[in-house]
Amino acid sequence: xxxxxxxxxxxxxxxxxxxxxxxxxxxxxxxxxxxxxxxxxxxxxxxxxxxxxxxxxxxxxxxxxxxxxxxxxxxxxxxxxxxxxxxxxxxxxxxxxxxxxxxxxxxxxxxxxxxxxxxxxxxxxxxxxxxxxxxxxxxxxxxxxxxxxxxxxxxxxxxxxxxxxxxxxxxxxxxxxxxxxxxxxxxxxxxxxxxxxxxxxxxxxxxxxxxxxxxxxxxxxxxxxxxxxxxxxxxxxxxxxxxxxxxxxxxxxxxxxxxxxxxxxxxxx
Amino acid sequence: xxxxxxxxxxxxxxxxxxxxxxxxxxxxxxxxxxxxxxxxxxxxxxxxxxxxxxxxxxxxxxxxxxxxxxxxxxxxxxxxxxxxxxxxxxxxxxxxxxxxxxxxxxxxxxxxxxxxxxxxxxxxxxxxxxxxxxxxxxxxxxxxxxxxxxxxxxxxxxxxxxxxxxxxxxxxxxxxxxxxxxxxxxxxxxxxxxxxxxxxxxxxxxxxxxxxxxxxxxxxxxxxxxxxxxxxxxxxxxxxxxxxxxxxxxxxxxxxxxxxxxxxxxxxxxxx
Amino acid sequence: xxxxxxxxxxxxxxxxxxxxxxxxxxxxxxxxxxxxxxxxxxxxxxxxxxxxxxxxxxxxxxxxxxxxxxxxxxxxxxxxxxxxxxxxxxxxxxxxxxxxxxxxxxxxxxxxxxxxxxxxxxxxxxxxxxxxxxxxxxxxxxxxxxxxxxxxxxxxxxxxxxxxxxxxxxxxxxxxxxxxxxxxxxxxxxxxxxxxxxxxxxxxx
Amino acid sequence: xxxxxxxxxxxxxxxxxxxxxxxxxxxxxxxxxxxxxxxxxxxxxxxxxxxxxxxxxxxxxxxxxxxxxxxxxxxxxxxxxxxxxxxxxxxxxxxxxxxxxxxxxxxxxxxxxxxxxxxxxxxxxxxxxxxxxxxxxxxxxxxxxxxxxxxxxxxxxxxxxxxxxxxxxxxxxxxxxxxxxxxxxxxxxxxxxxxxxxxxxxxx
Numbered sequence: 001x002x003x004x005x006x007x008x009x010x011x012x013x014x015x016x017x018x019x020x021x022x023x024x025x026x027x028x029x030x031x032x033x034x035x036x037x038x039x040x041x042x043x044x045x046x047x048x049x050x051x052x053x054x055x056x057x058x059x060x061x062x063x064x065x066x067x068x069x070x071x072x073x074x075x076x077x078x079x080x081x082x083x084x085x086x087x088x089x090x091x092x093x094x095x096x097x098x099x100x101x102x103x104x105x106x107x108x109x110x111x112x113x114x115x116x117x118x119x120x121x122x123x124x125x126x127x128x129x130x131x132x133x134x135x136x137x138x139x140x141x142x143x144x145x146x147x148x149x150x151x152x153x154x155x156x157x158x159x160x161x162x163x164x165x166x167x168x169x170x171x172x173x174x175x176x177x178x179x180x181x182x183x184x185x186x187x188x189x190x191x192x193x194x195x196x197x198x199x200x201x202x203x204x205x206x207x208x209x210x211x212x213x214x215x216x217x218x219x220x221x222x223x224x225x226x227x228x229x230x231x232x233x234x235x236x237x238x239x240x241x242x243x244x245x246x247x248x249x250x251x252x253x254x255x256x257x258x259x260x261x262x263x264x265x266x267x268x269x
Numbered sequence: 270x271x272x273x274x275x276x277x278x279x280x281x282x283x284x285x286x287x288x289x290x291x292x293x294x295x296x297x298x299x300x301x302x303x304x305x306x307x308x309x310x311x312x313x314x315x316x317x318x319x320x321x322x323x324x325x326x327x328x329x330x331x332x333x334x335x336x337x338x339x340x341x342x343x344x345x346x347x348x349x350x351x352x353x354x355x356x357x358x359x360x361x362x363x364x365x366x367x368x369x370x371x372x373x374x375x376x377x378x379x380x381x382x383x384x385x386x387x388x389x390x391x392x393x394x395x396x397x398x399x400x401x402x403x404x405x406x407x408x409x410x411x412x413x414x415x416x417x418x419x420x421x422x423x424x425x426x427x428x429x430x431x432x433x434x435x436x437x438x439x440x441x442x443x444x445x446x447x448x449x450x451x452x453x454x455x456x457x458x459x460x461x462x463x464x465x466x467x468x469x470x471x472x473x474x475x476x477x478x479x480x481x482x483x484x485x486x487x488x489x490x491x492x493x494x495x496x497x498x499x500x501x502x503x504x505x506x507x508x509x510x511x512x513x514x515x516x517x518x519x520x521x522x523x524x525x526x527x528x529x530x531x532x533x534x535x536x537x538x539x540x541x
Numbered sequence: 542x543x544x545x546x547x548x549x550x551x552x553x554x555x556x557x558x559x560x561x562x563x564x565x566x567x568x569x570x571x572x573x574x575x576x577x578x579x580x581x582x583x584x585x586x587x588x589x590x591x592x593x594x595x596x597x598x599x600x601x602x603x604x605x606x607x608x609x610x611x612x613x614x615x616x617x618x619x620x621x622x623x624x625x626x627x628x629x630x631x632x633x634x635x636x637x638x639x640x641x642x643x644x645x646x647x648x649x650x651x652x653x654x655x656x657x658x659x660x661x662x663x664x665x666x667x668x669x670x671x672x673x674x675x676x677x678x679x680x681x682x683x684x685x686x687x688x689x690x691x692x693x694x695x696x697x698x699x700x701x702x703x704x705x706x707x708x709x710x711x712x713x714x715x716x717x718x719x720x721x722x723x724x725x726x727x728x729x730x731x732x733x734x735x736x737x738x739x740x741x742x743x744x745x746x
Numbered sequence: 747x748x749x750x751x752x753x754x755x756x757x758x759x760x761x762x763x764x765x766x767x768x769x770x771x772x773x774x775x776x777x778x779x780x781x782x783x784x785x786x787x788x789x790x791x792x793x794x795x796x797x798x799x800x801x802x803x804x805x806x807x808x809x810x811x812x813x814x815x816x817x818x819x820x821x822x823x824x825x826x827x828x829x830x831x832x833x834x835x836x837x838x839x840x841x842x843x844x845x846x847x848x849x850x851x852x853x854x855x856x857x858x859x860x861x862x863x864x865x866x867x868x869x870x871x872x873x874x875x876x877x878x879x880x881x882x883x884x885x886x887x888x889x890x891x892x893x894x895x896x897x898x899x900x901x902x903x904x905x906x907x908x909x910x911x912x913x914x915x916x917x918x919x920x921x922x923x924x925x926x927x928x929x930x931x932x933x934x935x936x937x938x939x940x941x942x943x944x945x946x947x948x949x950x
Binding site: 543544546547548549550551552553554555556557558559561562563575576578579580581582583584585586587588589590591594595608610611612614615616617618619620621622623626631632637639640641642644645647648649650651652653654655656657658659660664673674675677678679680681682683684685686689705706707708709710711712713714715716717718719720721722723724726727729730731733734741742 | 775776780789816821837843851854888889930
């Protein structure tokens with residue numbers, strides 16, 4: 001067997017650190033941030049039965065982080081009785097989005113066709129966003145299950161973005177940017193987002209300029225949202241392990257730098 | 270049934286007054302770009318400042334040739350052919366392919382988008398023809414790998430860890446796959462040149478790559494490498510636009526501050 | 542002809558879409574609706590070419606015996622997906638979706654999860670306070686990370702400081718990058734439309 | 747444990763084995779992933795685009811305009827014929843041209859105009875005190891833009907401004923790095939949760 005390199009020890013350390021803290025179950029106290037509150041307030045303030053587009057703009061890979069966010073937002077919207085229209089801009093989000101909606105709708109006794117509908121996937125996201133701005137029906141002549149658009153009760157009154165209260169983009173990448181630039185910029189629809197933590201800084205200027213109306217970010221955002229709707233889920237469970245992982249990375253950075261300065265001093269001497 | 274939009278919005282004029290400011294800004298920008306491109310005098314005088322990545326491109330090609338190992342170029346998973354970054358990245362590809370053709374160095378180009386693949390094949394083939402080595406062109410090396418993010422990442426990762434390219438070019442639109450590629454490239458000791466407009470990934474490229482073209486630098490460098498003066502001229506246009514933006518910004522801030530202090534609304538034209 | 546016609550198509554369609562942005566006229570909206578649909582359709586056709594190239598490369602590799610078992614697994618996976626889709630369809634609760642949920646999703650998420658390890662090793666190896674800019678980068682990253690741990694709750698100012706850094710200095714840099722990229726994209730797009738940028742045709746020399 | 751979870755668990759471990767080093771088990775998993783994901787994408791795109799938006803309406807006799815994209819799509823195949831190969835550049839010209847046409851005003855509005863107008867805030871509060879955060883943003887935006895000024899070497903005032911700009915850029919990269927660490931760890935935590943709960947049954 002080949003000797004283990006330093007890289008491998010770092011990997012082992014991470015495994016152990018996260019694995020151990022996951023087996024411990026200590027709840028963490030987390031304050032609610034403004035942006036999460038804004039998303040909650042917006043969904044809360046809409047009159048019951050407002051149509052919202054939920055766009056599943058993520059792939060399967062980021063599901064661990066995306067799922068808790070999506071679940072909390074869906075639960076909240078269903079609980080308030082809003083009418084949800086699901087779409088997916090990545091092929092992989094298609095089934096995931098459908099499953100998530102199906103699962104949460106069942107919790108609140110919501111019925112397909114009356115309370116929610118799932119339109120499915122269109123490739124070429126910019127194209128999809130633009131054409132939905134003109135006509136949802138033309139973009140999706142049939143829903144994901146193969147029903148004709150006009151046969152779905154709740155969709156009969158929906159022409160384009162003018163008829164919905166907003167678009168909530170659940171994204172693991174920069175697709176929300178396209179929603180902001182093409183959906184929001186061009187067709188003036190209100191854009192809200194739930195994104196992975198990694199994407200937060202990308203969207204900060206859009207939040208600051210008001211082009212993005214609310215941003216629920218990462219596992220932490222999910223945990224906050226879970227607290228707001230008073231329902232524990234994956235976000236909360238991961239918080240302790242997350243904190244441990246952060247401390248681990250901080251320690252690594254510090255060790256790396258100490259080693260660097262030592263070797264530099266030696267080099268000089 | 271055919272196109273219900275036609276029925277729903279009748280009697281709307283051709284011009285949408287809400288978009289007036291965008292139109293004016295667009296026209297100003299277009300005029301400036303056209304001026305810098307076609308006004309010979311200013312065009313020929315113009316020079317671009319040093320961008321570190323550019324000289325590194327030559328070194329990277331030279332290194333691969335010396336080591337007799339391939340060069341890997343990939344435009345990332347995030348873009349399609351319509352994305353300006355992809356188009357800028359094609360200029361790099363064209364330049365690099367011409368060099369690899371004359372040095373007889375293998376160029377591998379995996380991509381996630383079939384349209385990018387067809388265009389890249391065309392670009393590389395013509396570069397080989399231009400270099401006078403059409404026989405060295407291998408279409409198989411410019412290949413489509415999975416369109417899904419981590420299918421793509423795994424495929425490119427596999428290419429890197431098995432073909433062991435001496436130099437890796439990561440130029441285009443990247444998402445989370447960036448660090449997997451850059452770290453794997455790093456672990457086999459390749460020289461890596463990255464450039465992207467995906468701001469999130471820049472922090473990883475900066476940590477893991479030897480040279481990184483940040484955002485707009487990618488466009489400028491692509492103009493520079495293309496060797497086409499008209500393309501380069503639009504870099505100049507961008508700079509002129511930047512000066513205009515900064516001046517407008519400062520004036521607007523001063524006016525806004527005066528408004529705030531005096532409590533009166535003098536002007537509010539920047540609130541679009 | 543061989544170059545002029547594509548360039549002409551590019552110019553006309555570019556100009557058309559540019560003008561249509563500024564209009565809400567029904568005809569403009571019709572164009573704004575149909576052109577993106579055409580993109581999708583052209584893309585779908587091209588995908589077939591892409592997949593054909595993937596298959597050809599692999600079949601050739603299998604014949605030559607280059608990493609044969611792996612290529613067989615890969616092509617096998619592809620063929621299986623297409624076959625089960627053709628037989629049972631692709632809606633929920635079909636074999637197609639079973640493979641997607643139990644093979645593709647777990648593997649993709651795990652490839653993604655590898656990043657956690659790469660991030661850890663990159664932090665150890667790459668984050669050195671070599672210069673002032675590098676030190677600034679390092680300190681900001683540390684502050685952000687610390688603010689999201691229980692230690693952040695111990696020191697009240699930490700989360701606030703981290704948020705301030707993110708909302709103002711960091712945001713302003715991102716905004717400037719955005720403006721720059723906006724301008725870069727603008728000029729690149731313009732060059733494409735007026736036909737100066739024609740690398741996509743296979744070069745301009 | 748159902749068969750799905752077993753398969754998912756074993757494949758998860760196979761991919762994780764890459765952390766030790768590249769090995770045959772990982773290579774198998776990787777090849778399988780590539781094949782399956784290409785198949786998935788092809789089928790879903792085919793169903794949702796070619797079937798739903800083109801062939802079905804076309805066969806129903808609804809919309810003969812669809813012959814146009816059909817023709818454009820078929821032209822892509824011209825590249826396989828030597829004499830007609832150039833025809834494939836027509837649909838590409840269409841894609842690139844119309845994409846650029848859409849992008850110009852959209853980018854200009856969303857990225858440049860909106861972002862600039864959001865930067866314009868009064869530098870004093872109504873009570874007359876300077877607004878530090880607003881000033882920081884303004885300085886950050888302007889100095890970072892000067893970093894991207896290419897027409898002149900970065901010397902003198904421009905050089906100093908660009909240097910300050912790089913500091914702002916570094917704050918941004920640092921913050922981004924911090925948040926990305928958060929994100930990547932979450933993903934791994936998610937996979938661990940699957941392994942520990944569903945696969946190994948160590949946790950409920």
